Amino acid sequence: MLWAAAATPADAAGCSFASQGEGRVAAIIDARTFRLQDGREVRLAGIEPVVAENANRTSALSAIIAGRDVALRGEDDTPDRYGRQPAFVFLGAPETLVQALLLAQGDALVSTSVTNKDCVRILTDAEAEARQAKRGTWADPAAIKNAESSGDILAETGRFTIVEGKVLSVRQAGATTYLNFGRNWTRGFAVTISRRMIPAFEAAGILLKSFENRRIRVRGWVEARGGPRIEVLRVGQIELLAGN
Numbered sequence: 373m374l375w376a377a378a379a380t381p382a383d384a385a386g387c388s389f390a391s392q393g394e395g396r397v398a399a400i401i402d403a404r405t406f407r408l409q410d411g412r413e414v415r416l417a418g419i420e421p422v423v424a425e426n427a428n429r430t431s432a433l434s435a436i437i438a439g440r441d442v443a444l445r446g447e448d449d450t451p452d453r454y455g456r457q458p459a460f461v462f463l464g465a466p467e468t469l470v471q472a473l474l475l476a477q478g479d480a481l482v483s484t485s486v487t488n489k490d491c492v493r494i495l496t497d498a499e500a501e502a503r504q505a506k507r508g509t510w511a512d513p514a515a516i517k518n519a520e521s522s523g524d525i526l527a528e529t530g531r532f533t534i535v536e537g538k539v540l541s542v543r544q545a546g547a548t549t550y551l552n553f554g555r556n557w558t559r560g561f562a563v564t565i566s567r568r569m570i571p572a573f574e575a576a577g578i579l580l581k582s583f584e585n586r587r588i589r590v591r592g593w594v595e596a597r598g599g600p601r602i603e604v605l606r607v608g609q610i611e612l613l614a615g616n
Contacts, residue, residue, distance in 0.1 A: 386490030387418070387460045387469055392444035397437045400430040404480070405456060406437060415456040417446060418495055419471050419480040420532040422509040432479035432508075436470055437463065447488070460491070472498040478508020481532060484592055484609050492608060516589070519553035522561045525600040534591045535561065535602065536613065539583045549580050551588075559599040563590050569604060576607050587613040 395408035403421035444459040461470040474480040475498035482495045519537020547567040554560015589611040592602040
């Protein structure tokens with residue numbers, strides 16, 4: 373996947389799903405959640421927030437939407453278990469996608485939950501712009517973890533993290549394929565891919581064995597299973613890096 377310039381407001385049409393209504397923002401709850409004046413709580417879909425430990429966790433979102441009128445769109449307006457409505461949120465005319473603004477500022481990462489290809493392109497382009505300009509979280513060289521530094525990745529256990537490195541081997545054990553980045557398979561960083569995901573990779577023209585000896589970027593939630601692991605649940609979690 374090649375990442376280019378950030379999405380313009382017109383490009384945001386790619387995330388224009390069915391309307392979920394409109395409203396005025398009454399309160400910012402956290403880095404990606406807010407309350408409308410009618411009482412609905414809305415959670416920004418498609419992103420994971422990145423906020424420094426000592427930072428105001430609501431400041432980036434508040435600066436963009438506090439007191440503003442917003443339009444909500446989404447593939448599914450079913451509230452999550454906390455009663456929050458997931459949505460893509462738009463401001464003004466021409467409409468500007470709030471998620472793309474946060475990503476372009478380096479205040480969010482693209483999550484693994486979006487399946488619409490046009491919408492994914494908009495979000496990843498915005499994130500790429502921030503990364504290339506070293507804005508927000510990307511000003512920190514450690515924003516992307518080195519796959520060879522398993523201790524640094526383990527420190528992110530339970531967090532959404534981006535890791536880059538060279539796949540040293542691709543091995544299958546039972547129903548799981550492992551992309552191994554370390555020579556010690558039990559302690560080094562690895563990406564795990566279940567057998568049920570193989571048809572999705574094949575549909576995208578990707579054989580898992582083709583990742584061997586190639587540099588990739590992977591995003592997801594870090595788990596500790598001996599060494600650090602990220603489970604791949606969508607093809608888009610893995611990006612082939614330039615220079616392979």
